[in-house]
Amino acid sequence: MSFDLNQDGKLTPRGKLRKPSAASVLLGELRHELRTPLNAIIGYSELLLEDAEEGSLLRLELDGIYATGQDLLRIVNSTLDAARIDATSAQPKLQNFGETLYQDTYTLLQDILAHTTQAQAMAAADARPDIEKIHQSAEYLASLIQTLFSLSAFDDDLELADIVAQSRNAPTVERFVADRQATSGEFYGQILVVDDNALNRDLLTLRLAQQRYAVVTARNGREALELVAGGAFDLILLDIMMPELDGFETLRRLKENVISRDIPVIMISAVDEIDSVVRCIEMGAEDYLPKPFSLPLLRARVGTCFEKKRLRDHEKAYLRHVARLTEAAAAVEVGTFSETLLAEVAIRNDELGRLARVFQEMAAEIKAREAVLEMKIRERTAEVEAQRNALAASNTRILDSIRYALRIQQAMLPSLDHIASHVPELFTLYRAKDIVSGDFYWFHTFDDELILAVADCTGHGVPGSLMSIVGMNGLNQIVLQNHVTQPAEILKQLHAHIRAVLKQDRHGGQFEFQLDSMDIGVCHVLKGERRLMFAGARRPLFIVADDGQLAVIPGNRLSVGGRQHARERAFEAFEAPLDANATYYLTTDGFADQPDANGEKFGTPRFRDLLTTLAGQPLEMQRTTLEKQFDQLLTFGPQRDDVTVLGFRA
Known part of the structure; x- marks a missing residue:
C-alpha cells in the first residue's frame, strides 16, 4: 500500500x-x-x-x-x-x-x-x-x-x-454547577457531599449535576451538620476519614437529631475501609460508595436511595393522613371539627382523599344544619311544639348523615357478586346494630388462592365503622401492596398498622385510642393444593362436615391493636386440609352474645350446636335458618352488638 x-x-x-x-x-x-x-x-x-x-x-x-x-x-x-x-x-x-x-x-x-x-x-x-x-x-x-x-x-x-x-473569571466547580442549574430548570433533589478532598467533591458535584441533582458540598463533618440544620437535603454522601469531625461521629449526630435522622446517608469509602463501612451500616447508613467513583454505580446507588426515600415519605404521609381522619372523627363528636383539619388529606388522588372529601361535606352539612337549628331554637324557645319539630329534624339529619356513612362503608366492603364469581358456595349474615357497623368482612383472590377475613372492631356505630375503615385499609396495604398472604403474618402486620395509625405506642394512659383493637379471623385458601391456612385474633374457625362432625380451630387470645405488653405480638398459624364436603365459618361474637328469652346470652356452645344442625344443607338455606334464629332472639330484646357470619365451601 x-x-x-x-x-x-x-x-x-x-x-x-x-x-x-x-x-x-x-x-x-x-x-x-x-x-x-x-x-x-x-x-x-x-x-x-x-x-x-x-x-x-x-x-x-x-x-x-x-x-x-x-x-x-x-x-x-x-x-x-x-x-x-x-x-x-x-x-x-x-x-x-x-x-x-x-x-x-x-x-x-x-x-x-x-x-x-x-x-x-x-x-x-x-x-x-x-x-x-x-x-x-x-x-x-x-x-x-x-x-x-x-x-x-x-x-x-x-x-x-x-x-x-x-x-478568565472561572468560578468553583460547585458554583458553576449551581449557576448552570439555576438556568436549566427543575432538578430531582438536593444532595449534600461531605469530603475533605476538594478533587473528590468536584468530581461528585459534576457527576451528580449531570443526573439533574442539586449539589451542596462540605469540607468536614462540622460544616455538614451546620448545613443540615439550615437546609433540606434528600441524601447525604459522607466520607469516613476526615479532619475535625470524622464520618463516624458525623453519622452518629445525624441519626440522633430529629431533623436529620430520616435523611438517607451513603458512606464514601476506600476499598480497605470495608470494616468501617460495615460499622456505618450498623449505625444507620443506607449504603456505601467505593473510591474511585464508578459513574454507573454512583447513578444506581443514588437512584435507589431516592426511590427508598420516596416510598418512605409516601408511607409516612399515608399513615399521617389516616390518623388525621381519625382525629377528625373525634373532633366531629365533640363539636370542634374544622374544614382545615382535613385540607391536606382531601387533596389526595386516591380512596383516602375521596373519603376525606366526603367527610368534609358531611361535617359541613351537619354544621350548617345545626346552625340553622340553633337559630330556630333561639327564636322559638317558648314554643314547645317548634322545639319538638326542630329536634325531630335534627335527628333526621343525623340519621341521614349516618346512612350516608353506611353507603361509604358498604362501598368499601367487597362486592358479594365479585366474591361469588370466585367462591360460588358462600353466604354472609351481616347485621349492624346502629346502621353502620364495627364488623366487616374482606376478600381478595389471585390465581387459585383466596383470602377471606371477618373482623369485629372495638365499638359499633360511627366509631366502630371508622375503625373498620382503618382495618380494611390495613388489609389492602398488607395483602394488595405488600403481597403478604400468610394469615399469621397478616395479623402481625395489621397489629402494627393499627397501633401506628392510632398512635398507640405513645407513653402514658391518657391517649383516647390506646385501647381500641380488633378481633379477626383470616383464612388463606389454596384451592389447587386443597389446603387451608388460618390464624385468628380472639376469633376461631368452625368447620362442619356434611355428617355433622364439628371441628374448631381456636384463635390466639390477643386482639390486633390495643395495648402492647410483650415486645412483639405473634400469632399462631394453623393448617387444615380443604374438604369439599365441609362448610367453613368465620364469625364475630355478635350472634352468640344476643340474649335469649331468659335474658342470658345465646352463647357459643349453642351457636356451635346450631351450626351442626345445618350440616349438608345448601348454603342459602343455612343463611335463612340463621336469620330466622336471630330474628327470634330479637323478639326478646334489642340487638346488642354487630353480627357477621360468613360461611363457605371450596
Whole structure:
C-alpha cells in the first residue's frame, strides 16, 4: 500500500485523506493554549534557577516548580495528543479529556501554587515579579483546565474561545454547577457531599449535576451538620476519614437529631475501609460508595436511595393522613371539627382523599344544619311544639348523615357478586346494630388462592365503622401492596398498622385510642393444593362436615391493636386440609352474645350446636335458618352488638 502526506502533515493511505474531527481540532488548539502558561512556568523558573544560590531553600522551591512544570507539560502533551486522537475510530468525548486532565493535574497545580507562595516569602525583591508571573500562569492554567472540566460535562460542542472566555473569571466547580442549574430548570433533589478532598467533591458535584441533582458540598463533618440544620437535603454522601469531625461521629449526630435522622446517608469509602463501612451500616447508613467513583454505580446507588426515600415519605404521609381522619372523627363528636383539619388529606388522588372529601361535606352539612337549628331554637324557645319539630329534624339529619356513612362503608366492603364469581358456595349474615357497623368482612383472590377475613372492631356505630375503615385499609396495604398472604403474618402486620395509625405506642394512659383493637379471623385458601391456612385474633374457625362432625380451630387470645405488653405480638398459624364436603365459618361474637328469652346470652356452645344442625344443607338455606334464629332472639330484646357470619365451601 502507498501513502500520501496530507495537508495537515499526516500520512494516510493514498486516495484516502483523513480529515481531523472537530473534537481533535479543539483539543489541538487547547493543547497549544495550555502550553502558553506552561512555558511561562518552566521558562521563568529556569531563569530564576540561574541566579538562585546553590543549596538554598529558595532553590529547592524553584526546583520543585520546574520539575512539576515539566510533569504538567508531559501530561498535557500525552492527554491531548491530536495524532493519537485522530488515529482512533471512535468520536472522542470532551468530557473524558476534561475529567482526565482535571484529575491528573489538580495536585500538581496545587503544588506549584504552594511552591510559589513559599518562594515569594524568601526571594529577593527583584525576583518576586517573576515568581508572581509563575503564580499567575499556574492559576490561569488551573482555570483553563477547570473550565474545560466543567463545560464539557454539559456540552460536547465547544469552541476554544468559550473555554478561554469563561476561564478568565472561572468560578468553583460547585458554583458553576449551581449557576448552570439555576438556568436549566427543575432538578430531582438536593444532595449534600461531605469530603475533605476538594478533587473528590468536584468530581461528585459534576457527576451528580449531570443526573439533574442539586449539589451542596462540605469540607468536614462540622460544616455538614451546620448545613443540615439550615437546609433540606434528600441524601447525604459522607466520607469516613476526615479532619475535625470524622464520618463516624458525623453519622452518629445525624441519626440522633430529629431533623436529620430520616435523611438517607451513603458512606464514601476506600476499598480497605470495608470494616468501617460495615460499622456505618450498623449505625444507620443506607449504603456505601467505593473510591474511585464508578459513574454507573454512583447513578444506581443514588437512584435507589431516592426511590427508598420516596416510598418512605409516601408511607409516612399515608399513615399521617389516616390518623388525621381519625382525629377528625373525634373532633366531629365533640363539636370542634374544622374544614382545615382535613385540607391536606382531601387533596389526595386516591380512596383516602375521596373519603376525606366526603367527610368534609358531611361535617359541613351537619354544621350548617345545626346552625340553622340553633337559630330556630333561639327564636322559638317558648314554643314547645317548634322545639319538638326542630329536634325531630335534627335527628333526621343525623340519621341521614349516618346512612350516608353506611353507603361509604358498604362501598368499601367487597362486592358479594365479585366474591361469588370466585367462591360460588358462600353466604354472609351481616347485621349492624346502629346502621353502620364495627364488623366487616374482606376478600381478595389471585390465581387459585383466596383470602377471606371477618373482623369485629372495638365499638359499633360511627366509631366502630371508622375503625373498620382503618382495618380494611390495613388489609389492602398488607395483602394488595405488600403481597403478604400468610394469615399469621397478616395479623402481625395489621397489629402494627393499627397501633401506628392510632398512635398507640405513645407513653402514658391518657391517649383516647390506646385501647381500641380488633378481633379477626383470616383464612388463606389454596384451592389447587386443597389446603387451608388460618390464624385468628380472639376469633376461631368452625368447620362442619356434611355428617355433622364439628371441628374448631381456636384463635390466639390477643386482639390486633390495643395495648402492647410483650415486645412483639405473634400469632399462631394453623393448617387444615380443604374438604369439599365441609362448610367453613368465620364469625364475630355478635350472634352468640344476643340474649335469649331468659335474658342470658345465646352463647357459643349453642351457636356451635346450631351450626351442626345445618350440616349438608345448601348454603342459602343455612343463611335463612340463621336469620330466622336471630330474628327470634330479637323478639326478646334489642340487638346488642354487630353480627357477621360468613360461611363457605371450596
